[in-house]
Amino acid sequence: xxxxxxxxxxxxxxxxxxxxxxxxxxxxxxxxxxxxxxxxxxxxxxxxxxxxxxxxxxxxxxxxxxxxxxxxxxxxxxxxxxxxxxxxxxxxxxxxxxxxxxxxxxxxxxxxxxxxxxxxxxxxxxxxxxxxxxxxxxxxxxxxxxxxxxxxxxxxxxxxxxxxxxxxxxxxxxxxxxxxxxxxxxxxxxxxxxxxxxxxxxxxxxxxxxxxxxxxxxxxxxxxxxxxxxxxxxxxxxxxxxxxxxxxxxxxxxxxxxxxxxxxxxxxxxxxxxxxxxxxxxxxxxxxxxxxxxxxxxxxxxxxxxxxxxxxxxxxxxxxxxx
Ligand code: ACO
Numbered sequence: 001x002x003x004x005x006x007x008x009x010x011x012x013x014x015x016x017x018x019x020x021x022x023x024x025x026x027x028x029x030x031x032x033x034x035x036x037x038x039x040x041x042x043x044x045x046x047x048x049x050x051x052x053x054x055x056x057x058x059x060x061x062x063x064x065x066x067x068x069x070x071x072x073x074x075x076x077x078x079x080x081x082x083x084x085x086x087x088x089x090x091x092x093x094x095x096x097x098x099x100x101x102x103x104x105x106x107x108x109x110x111x112x113x114x115x116x117x118x119x120x121x122x123x124x125x126x127x128x129x130x131x132x133x134x135x136x137x138x139x140x141x142x143x144x145x146x147x148x149x150x151x152x153x154x155x156x157x158x159x160x161x162x163x164x165x166x167x168x169x170x171x172x173x174x175x176x177x178x179x180x181x182x183x184x185x186x187x188x189x190x191x192x193x194x195x196x197x198x199x200x201x202x203x204x205x206x207x208x209x210x211x212x213x214x215x216x217x218x219x220x221x222x223x224x225x226x227x228x229x230x231x232x233x234x235x236x237x238x239x240x241x242x243x244x245x246x247x248x249x250x251x252x253x254x255x256x257x258x259x260x261x262x263x264x265x266x267x268x269x270x271x272x273x274x275x276x277x278x279x280x281x282x283x284x285x286x287x288x289x290x291x292x293x294x295x296x297x298x299x300x301x302x303x304x305x306x307x308x309x310x311x312x313x314x315x316x317x318x319x320x321x322x323x
Contacts, residue, residue, distance in 0.1 A: 003180030008067025011291035012058035027152035039254025043159025043279030055162035056140030057098035075104035080115030080283035113311025115283030121184030159279030163287025250309030251275035
């Protein structure tokens, strides 16, 4: 049985760091309010020349180095993003070009903050279906470019960055002790489409638009949706919260992360949190958090790791894998 196994990880962040204090000069807010409501202390903001594709390509190169591979070894690139460099071609194709490869295929996945979980599920299917052997799965965003910097209810929450994994086909016995992706659980429900959206687009306004959100509504649904899909991943594999080594959640808000872990009975020592450093980087937040926790030695080969996310759409999902 073929499994999609993590072979390498990497990340890239814009040079510029913006603290909560700097935001106090832009909108009526305070470091105290932002930290208490969200856990965010700073975020990285893309500057001139830094785009979703440039950050994504840098994260991809870091993941290839970490895997001991070169771009020529890759046969599929999937980029999860809601802030592409252009409406088309796909950012993944732009990244393919920046990596200097012209074989295989590349495409984007758009599921907002759940994008990386959707991209992992997609990569896993391509690998298990035999259509790809080595896949770059990238989450890359420049949400700073779609924020309304006069709206304090949204502009304090987001940041820019990119993270990437290299997944590789490996023969396994089909046991939960084997390395690789064990299960993916994806959900969406478009009745919530107006609670978190961008008020522009090529087919409606002909503009890029700005992010709009009913924060309290998103918050209300988040913990229930996240915990449902994590429980589905445990059920599908015959594992439980007690078996888990690490929960790596989408980094939207500390209160959502803590609430979900508490409901599932997962101790906070097993939860990777980077929202304080990166803010909400949407589809990039999980691979950025993975790069931090695998980079500092917390996540080790053989660990059972749960990825989860919820975002605009709503979309939500979980991927359970053995690292
Ligand atoms: N600084 C100071 N005050 C603020 C700010 C700010 N940046 N933003 C809002 N306020 C004010 C509001 O105007 C309101 O004032 P009022 O009582 O006078 O009307 C007060 O703070 C409370 O506002 P609420 O919206 O009720 O605050 P809440 O405790 O719900 O926190 C937050 C807001 C942080 C957005 C929260 O609702 C949340 O985290 N929601 C989830 C949204 C999220 O994480 N989205 C990310 C994308 S989706 C995803 O990734 C899962």
